[in-house]
Each structure stands twice: as structure tokens, then as C-alpha cells.
Amino acid sequence: MIGPESLTRSLAALAHPWRWRFLTLSTVTAAGLWLGLGRTEAHPAGPGEPETESIAVVDGEEISRERFNQRWQPLANNLRLKDGHLAEPMAGAQKAHLAEQLIDEALIEHAAEQEQLLVSEEALDAAMASRRNQLPDASLKHAMLLPEEARRKVRLELLVDQLVERRVPRTFPDDALQAFHERNPERFQVPTYVEVEDLLVAVSPEMKDAELLARQQEAEAMREQILPPSHGGLATAASLPDGVRTRLTSANVPADVWERLSDLSAREVSPVLRTEQGFHLYRLVERGPVVTPPFAAVRDRVGSVMRSELLELRRAGLRHELRSTALIENHLAARQAELAGPRCNGCLDTPALSLPQPAPAGKHE
Template sequence: MRKTLRHWSLATVLALVTAVPAPAAELLDGIVAVVNDDVVLLSDFQQELEQVRAELDRRDIAPPPAEELRRQVLERLVVEQLQLDEAERRGITVDEATLDTAVRRVAERNNLDLRGFRDALQREGMSMADFRDRLRRQITIQRLRQRVMDERVNLTPQEIDQFAERIAEDQEEFRLRHILVAIPEAASAGAIAEAREEAEALRRELTEQGTDFAALAAARSDGRNALEGGDLGWRRAGELPSVIAERLSGLDPGEVSEILRTPSGFHLFKMEDRRDAERHIVTQTRARHILIETNEVVSDRDARLRLESLRERIVGGESFEELARANSDDQSTASEGGAMGWLTPEEIPPAFQRRLAQLQPGELSRPFRSSAGWHLVEVLDRREEDATDTYRRNQAAQQLRQRKEEEETELWLRQLREEAYVDYRLEELEDAAV
């Protein structure tokens, strides 16, 4: 099943967006599929098809036969529409302010202002309105999936503790590709046997005929990454279901796994590469600060001028600690003379981190603003710390949730698809065009 929307950045847009071919113009309002009470339009299908072709070309993956590719793309759009329908039923919306912020972030990540971003889209045949609509759909589906997974995935403290121990022992990462032959929920013995036969045939194509794994995944996989050639990127063993991780641990780069069974169906994996997980070394900064908060009485100008005055007194020899105790609005550090202890980048806001990074030990900052208010900061010391164990423990819950959510997402989307009414009409349109 083709379920994943790409994360739209300008780089993706520039690589993928292609205008709808002119010969199909007279059919732009055609309906290629009826999905419950909604439809998938031919214009959307054609645009998605061209984008997928461009993405496969960018990844240097041989495209599937035209009929297979059309089927894959249409199924992706059907599942997308089902998710949008479910989001509407649950009252999930994306307001204009959120969408404006998301568009700005995409533009900023690509070093463009909004005007330059709009121009770049237009050069590739996409209007800003179309881009905003695609981005709105992506954010809507992300919010829907998060809500569904919050309902379906629960982690206990015991699970997290046990998983953290496994992560500590797991020093290896795998670069994987994946093919899934899905089986319906509550499938009959015959349907399961048929799916296994298909998986065995696919494995023979890979191992005996030398078929390219990425091309076969794009043509035949039911996985969410099918149209990316089944690329799963780098994964720790702990992020994969244990039955899969155990079977993959013995594969060498270039090898294809045996057929593996999970509730989602039958899986094939290719080990593209493997590496030892890097240790997590962080730069910690020991600092102290004075915070002046702004409010209806204290303006930004008032706070900045007050800190400028305090800075002059510190430079003149007065005690930072005493001035922090008397003036700082940060109640958690004021009593300690402003001492913040050893800070790692993850613990502090970006604006604060940027200012810290500019200061040498013993250096006192100029007043600056963050989301908390106005600060005067002195860096006392720096050190490199091996935070691998702490990092692994902090990541344990996130990785365990990700693994469970991937399994549950496959099952949920399959259930959503099986319960839907879908009427494909692409062949009818193609026949009418002949």
C-alpha cells in the first residue's frame, strides 16, 4: 500500500514538480477514482505521476512498467484521500497562520525569501496556491497520524528501561531497502499462501535473476517507501521489530534477506551497508546569567538598558553573583548567583545557544533577547563530554515509539483501505481518450 507523502522542501519541489503535459489538457477534469464520497481527479493523478517519475530519475532508480507505476501512484492518492477524509471526520484542520509559518520555514531552509520561493515554484510549473494546498494536506495527515498513534501506541516505563538497555548494547546501524507483500486483515489461509508465493517469486527475481532491488520495490512493494525504491535509510537494530532485527544481523552488504513474516505481511530486506553507531560527544558550557523579563510595565528597551547598566558595573569590578541575586528574574538560578550549571545544546533555546557559542570562557555578553526575556550571560568554562549513555537513554522512548508507530501505521492504513469504497476509473478515461 502506498501511503507516505513526501516532506515537501524546495529541493524536492524543484526535483519533482513538472507541469501536466499539454496533450492531456482536455481531460484535466476527469475522475480517476471514487473514494467513499470523494474523488481523485485526473489532473492530480497526472501531476503526481510526473513527480514520481522525476523522483525515481533523481534517485537513479529504473521506473516500473508504465501500468505498474500508474497503479502504484493511483493507490498512493487513494490512501492519501482516505486519510484526509478521516482527518475531516475528526475535525483536524490547519489554520492559515500555521500554514504561513510552514511555508516560510521551507523557504528559509532553502535560503530564499517568499518572493524568491514563489518565483522558483513558478519556474517549475507550480503556483504558490498549489504548493500551499499540498503542504496543508501533508500537515493535516501528519496531525491525523499523530492523533491515531497516540490512541494506539502506549509505552510503559518498564518497556522504555528494557529498550534503553538494548540500545546500550546495540552498536550497529543498517542501511536498508525494503519490499512488503501485504496481507489483508483476518486474511484467509489461501490469501496468506498467495502472498507468500508472491514474496518467494520476488526473492527469486532478486537472487537468481539479479533484478535491481530498488526498481522491484518501486514496481511491486506494498510498503510506504515503495516509490522511493524501498529506501529506509539508516536504522538501528533496536528500531526494527525484534524478529526482523535478529534475522538481519547476519547479512553482509549487498545481501537480500530471507522472507520475513510480521502482522503486516511478508518482507524482504536488502542490506545496503552497515556501520558502527557513532558515539555522541557534546560540547557542554558552564555559564551564569541575569534575566530581565518584559511585561506591561517593563518594555524591551527598559530591560536592555537595565542590563547594559548591570554589565558596566560587572566590568567595573562588582560581583556578578551579587547582582544576579539582586536583579535576576530567573528564580531557579538567582539564588545561586545566576549559575546555570553545565548546559548541553539540547537543553537551551536556539537564540540562547547561538549567543553562548559566540562567547569564550571568561567573556561577558552584551544584552540579548530570547523567548524568556533579556539576558546578560557570562561563559565560565567549556568541556567535551561523552554523552553516549545519556543520549541512548534519552532516545530509547523515541525509538521504541517510532518502531511501534511504524507497525501500527501499516496496520491502521491497511484497515482504512479495506473498509473504504473505492471505484477505479482510470482505464475508462484512457479508453475514452483513444
């Protein structure tokens, strides 16, 4: 037990001013250290680290932080230098870009839900198979995604197609078509003739569907054997083995075949095209002088070209249209702006808070 004398000496020691100051300073330092450690979890993530705080909110719906980090990890690995270092400006810019991508995806899903647009599993499977059957380098844009993310990405692309399709009429009045034809005569110029090599897989009127399909597959296999591996350029060849050189005009072949032949570039090999004679592969050798047909002769093509152009314009403007009517809280951008401070005022491309704005004229039906 502590005796009275020991207790008196302890109290006297504490009474010394310097000892009291030391005890107070130690207590304050320990408390500050504890508070500092407790606050480290709230600090924004480092350049290569996953995000621990909210990414963004789109029309009241939280962007998945887990999915952001899942998409960020392979990006971060690709950005690292040989020594493992990750440049902070580059990492910040890529994180900001990824957040904008996820915001756009949420906007597409919201718009599709509002317009009651769906993508069936069968259509999605077919689109995935089509992409797998394309040239190897054509699928690189999905290479860094997990299978479920790649599937989701393709689904979003199909939803965008539907959203854009809804915003462009399928037919146009004749006066609009004629005006488009007059303003863009060069779009409808065609050669007076084409000199081609023609490789034919012949068919007869008596052939059944199974035989016709077999002949078509034979022609497609021949095309694959003739063409060298391509990397996204035109399908060209020096010649078509056993091809017969001939001159064709719009009077010699069906309208859809002539339209495709008119668009061929020098040495380009056409896809498999069907005529009464059978399945053809054409390689362009020479084009005759071009002429601009009258409107009546190309009316259907004018409508197709005009709609195709409007679809591209709508596709390019869809992002702005969806953002103009959405409430977007970009928390990641706000944190980056706060870290950058006043020296980087205006350096971020996207504001932290995007309020709905009136859509530009012509953006809504």
C-alpha cells in the first residue's frame, strides 16, 4: 500500500510546473495522433489506389464505387512505369475520365428505362458473337474488361442504337429529300461503268435452299482465302484467281449490287453479292467517268444517305442531350478540384455539379 508520505511526494512532483507541462503536452500529442490516425480513412485515395469515397450521383442514383474500382485496376496497371511508379497527373486524368464514362452509362440506362427499351438475351448473345467473329484487333476495346463488364458494354451500345433510332424518322417528305440531293450532289455521283474481275459461284433456278446456302458459304470461303489478313483497312487484292474481267453498268446488275460496286475503291474486293447467275466476288479494276443521276433515279438512295447522316448526328449529340436534362453530382471531380486548389481553377473538364439545362433546338422530338 502507498503510505501517506509516498502519496504526498507524488502530489508534490505533479505540482512542479515543468512536470505538469510535460504531462499536458504528452496527453495533447497522443490525442492529436489518435485523431490523425482516425482521419486517414477519409483522405482521398492516392493516384493508384482504389477510391474509398463516393464517385458520383446521377439523378439520385449512386454510381457503383465497386465497379469503378474494378474498372480502374487494369487501367492503373497499364499506366505504371517500369519501376512501378504511377504519375499522379495521368492517374487523376484517367480516374476523371472513367468517372465520366460511368456517368454516361448511367444516363443511357436511365433514358432506356424511361423509353421502355430492352435488349433481349438473344440479341445480346448475337452481338457478342458478332464481335468475337470480327478481326482480332477489332475487339481490343473490350480486352481490358471482365466478361460481365464486356457484356454490359455491348448491351449499352445496343441501347444507344435504339435511342438514336428513335430520334430519327424512317421516312422523309420528297421536298426534304430533293433539297438534300441538290445540296449534296457529290454524295450521289456514280461511275458510268466499272471494270471488274468477276469470280462467280454459279447457281441454277432449280437449286434448293440448302444447296444455295452451301454455294454462298463456298463463295465466302473463297473470299477469305483470297484476301490477305487485314487490320481494319480495305479488303484489297492484287487479282482474283480465275476471275473474268468484264465491264458492268447499272443496266447489267441489280440496283443493290450496282450501288455496292459504285462504292468500291481501287483493287477492293466486294463482299459476296448475289445476282441471278449466282454468288459473285468483284474486284474493282477501273471506274468510268462519274455522273450525277437525277433525283428521281436515286430517290431511295437519297433517303438512305440522309437518314444515315442524321443517325450519326444524333449519335454524336446524344451525350449532350442526356446530360442537359440530368442532375449530376460528380463527387470525384469535386475532390480532385479541392486537392488541386485555386491554382488549377477550371482545369477539370467537367463541373462537380451539373444541373439540367435546356436542350439545344432540335434535340428532342
